[in-house]
Amino acid sequence: MQIARAKSGEKSISCLETLRAVESFCLECTVLTAQMKSADEWVAAIEKLDAQMTQIDSANARAAHEQWWAQIWSRSHVRIQGTPEADIVTRGYELQRFMHTCSGGDGWPSRMRPNTTW
Secondary structure: OOOOOOOOOOOOOOOOOOOOOOOOOOOOOOOOOOOOOOHHHHHHHHHHHHHHHOOOOHHHHHHHHHHHHHHHHHOOOOOOOOOHHHHHHHHHHHHHHHHHHHHOOOOOOOOOOOOOOO
16 A cells, blocks of 8 residues: 655655546545554554555456345334425434444444434
8 A cells, every 4th residue: 555645846645646538436444543653653554554454356346235235224113204394304314323323333322312403
């Protein structure tokens, strides 16, 4: 992995360019949000993580991801219809399911917080 760093006078590393015109491309990015004691320790950790991630086939991982979400959404259905307020309740329920599912991905129980701001 290469850590991109902009030097004085160079283009920003936030600008992506291709060598020739393309209609589409795939951008894979490894991120690490852990806090380390030093920048060198963080760089070593992200390089290790990136080496692990590059061993994963992206197409298979995407297919497994989509299948997992399809299973989540097919488990139960609550649809309240008939009025604009009913549609709001349905959207709130689906958003709550989405957020609850996302927050439970780390192996720990997710916290239930009542949300009265729908």
